[in-house]
Amino acid sequence: MKVEFNEQALLKGLAENDTKAIETIYKENFNMVQSFILSNNGSYDDARDIFQEAMIALYEKAKSESFVLTSKINTYVYSICRRLWLKRLQQMGRFVLQTDSFEETVQVEDDLEIHEKRNAEFAIMERALNSLGEPCKSLLEGYYIKKLDMQELAKIFGYTNADNAKNQKYKCLTRLKKLFFAQYNIGE
Amino acid sequence: MEDILLLQAIERYLDGTMLPAEKAYFEQLRKNTPEIDQMVVEHSMFLAQISAFADRQQFKQVLHHSHNKLMETGEINEGSAIHSKGKIVMLWNRYKKVTAIAASVAGAIAIITSAMFAYFSPAVNVSQLQQLSKDIEVIKHNQQLQGSLINEVKSKLPENARLISGGTGFLIDTKGYLITNAHVLRGSGAIVVNNKGQEFTASIVNIDPAVDLAILKINDKDYQPLKYLPYSIAKKSGELGEEIFTLGYPRNEIVYTQGYLSAKTGFDGDTLSTQIQMNSNPGNSGGPVLNKKGEVIGILSTRQTHADGITFAIKSRNIFSLVNHLNLVDSSKNNAKIKLPIKSYLANNNREEQVKKMEDCVFLVKAYNN
Numbered sequence: 001m002k003v004e005f006n007e008q009a010l011l012k013g014l015a016e017n018d019t020k021a022i023e024t025i026y027k028e029n030f031n032m033v034q035s036f037i038l039s040n041n042g043s044y045d046d047a048r049d050i051f052q053e054a055m056i057a058l059y060e061k062a063k064s065e066s067f068v069l070t071s072k073i074n075t076y077v078y079s080i081c082r083r084l085w086l087k088r089l090q091q092m093g094r095f096v097l098q099t100d101s102f103e104e105t106v107q108v109e110d111d112l113e114i115h116e117k118r119n120a121e122f123a124i125m126e127r128a129l130n131s132l133g134e135p136c137k138s139l140l141e142g143y144y145i146k147k148l149d150m151q152e153l154a155k156i157f158g159y160t161n162a163d164n165a166k167n168q169k170y171k172c173l174t175r176l177k178k179l180f181f182a183q184y185n186i187g188e
Numbered sequence: 189m190e191d192i193l194l195l196q197a198i199e200r201y202l203d204g205t206m207l208p209a210e211k212a213y214f215e216q217l218r219k220n221t222p223e224i225d226q227m228v229v230e231h232s233m234f235l236a237q238i239s240a241f242a243d244r245q246q247f248k249q250v251l252h253h254s255h256n257k258l259m260e261t262g263e264i265n266e267g268s269a270i271h272s273k274g275k276i277v278m279l280w281n282r283y284k285k286v287t288a289i290a291a292s293v294a295g296a297i298a299i300i301t302s303a304m305f306a307y308f309s310p311a312v313n314v315s316q317l318q319q320l321s322k323d324i325e326v327i328k329h330n331q332q333l334q335g336s337l338i339n340e341v342k343s344k345l346p347e348n349a350r351l352i353s354g355g356t357g358f359l360i361d362t363k364g365y366l367i368t369n370a371h372v373l374r375g376s377g378a379i380v381v382n383n384k385g386q387e388f389t390a391s392i393v394n395i396d397p398a399v400d401l402a403i404l405k406i407n408d409k410d411y412q413p414l415k416y417l418p419y420s421i422a423k424k425s426g427e428l429g430e431e432i433f434t435l436g437y438p439r440n441e442i443v444y445t446q447g448y449l450s451a452k453t454g455f456d457g458d459t460l461s462t463q464i465q466m467n468s469n470p471g472n473s474g475g476p477v478l479n480k481k482g483e484v485i486g487i488l489s490t491r492q493t494h495a496d497g498i499t500f501a502i503k504s505r506n507i508f509s510l511v512n513h514l515n516l517v518d519s520s521k522n523n524a525k526i527k528l529p530i531k532s533y534l535a536n537n538n539r540e541e542q543v544k545k546m547e548d549c550v551f552l553v554k555a556y557n558n
Contacts, residue, residue, distance in 0.1 A: 019254070022251070022254055023257065026251070026255070026264075027264055052251045056251070118240075122241050145242040166196075170192040174192065174195060
């Protein structure tokens with residue numbers, strides 16, 4: 001049952017949403033990050049938070065077309081977590097790291113910048129969705145996020161036919177776009 | 189209503205469900221109507237955005253599941269078991285008030301005591317100084333890293349050893365005697381690593397916390413003594429404004445830094461040390477400070493925390509007293525006496541050559557506890 005993944009295969013699996021690859025990367029790196037966070041004034045929740053954020057960054061990097069990882073996965077994950085955590089400590093106004101560890105790190109500033117920009121965009125999308133109200137929000141989430149088809153959605157929401165549901169979906173979409181672009185363009 | 193029809197058309201156009209004739213017509217329309225063209229671009233961008241958003245949401249779910257699954261299988265864990273937590277919470281709730289009162293009383297006493305202490309004590313304010321050794325919390329990964337540096341040699345750290353600090357050390361005798369700062373050696377043992385990543389076991393021969401110096405001896409059969417040391421240890425401490433440089437291990441790799449001698453005494457007029465202007469980092473502790481003739485005039489030790497580039501070095505003549513003392517004490521035993529290098533072979537070299545010749549003599553020191 002045990003499959004030997006090498007790093008490239010792991011990253012490929014990650015980009016393809018392969019559960020096995022995700023779990024492997026998860027368990028091979030989580031403890032290291034957790035002990036780093038715990039020994040630098042963090043809690044278990046912080047550790048989980050920061051680690052998952054780094055996993056997302058790695059995932060989105062692995063999916064991008066121009067993807068090249070020039071370091072080992074654990075070095076990369078550690079570097080991201082370290083940066084994120086230092087930043088959070090600074091935001092909390094604590095004095096940080098008089099001492100540093102022997103860990104090897106790589107430059108992740110550029111990647112993090114991209115990641116943060118994405119986070120900001122997704123936050124706009126989330127806010128826009130949340131301010132839509134029901135049933136618009138669930139309808140759009142059903143179609144675009146859960147990827148259900150119009151027939152199913154009509155059934156769930158009780159529309160008499162798929163065409164009506166579709167019409168409604170377009171109305172909602174127009175509103176969502178307005179909300180999204182109103183904020184997105186300010187953000188630019 | 190028209191908007192919706194248009195949106196519908198755009199979406200069908202983008203996901204490729206239009207019939208060829210319809211598509212051709214639509215493309216013509218796009219070409220002729222900039223507004224529609226703009227809408228198509230905008231919508232395609234929006235769809236990309238929402239699909240990336242969907243992807244992100246799903247991945248978060250997957251991570252959440254993975255976390256819970258791995259917690260259940262015990263492959264990762266978060267602290268103590270839940271029932272014991274319950275007990276602690278209960279106790280906490282019960283004794284909250286008492287604890288709060290006790291804590292505030294203790295706090296008040298602590299503040300008063302420290303205020304009095306600060307008022308009456310003329311001592312050096314230690315917090316203004318930072319020792320330049322490195323503290324280590326996480327070690328597992330580091331050992332892996334060591335493993336990757338030297339594939340053929342296993343790490344010489346004893347099993348279960350925890351690295352607690354690190355710094356720099358340099359040879360003062362080709363037989364394998366190194367000098368470093370006492371504060372670098374906070375653990376129960378030490379290993380040293382040369383600039384090629386090769387590790388050697390070492391023992392602490394003499395340690396003097398008062399001058400913050402220590403002598404290590406490499407006692408490893410893999411260690412091959414160098415023919416000679418290129419630098420010398422100077423008895424005088426140099427002139428103000430003199431250009432100086434150091435080699436050290438603020439990273440796992442050897443790093444060169446330069447500066448100048450800025451005062452003849454150290455922090456708060458300390459006569460054992462000198463002040464130098466140089467950017468130093470944790471890990472530089474114990475590194476040699478050399479003048480341009482290649483004479484060691486000091487051992488880098490601390491820096492002032494709230495000032496930029498103010499670093500202190502212990503004067504090299506302290507090495508002489510430490511070594512003389514050791515030679516006297518040890519003369520009874522069969523230990524070979526330490527002979528400090530007194531002639532520098534670097535005087536006529538340029539800086540690159542000096543550094544190149546010295547690299548082999550400067551080691552990364554790692555202290556551990558087991």
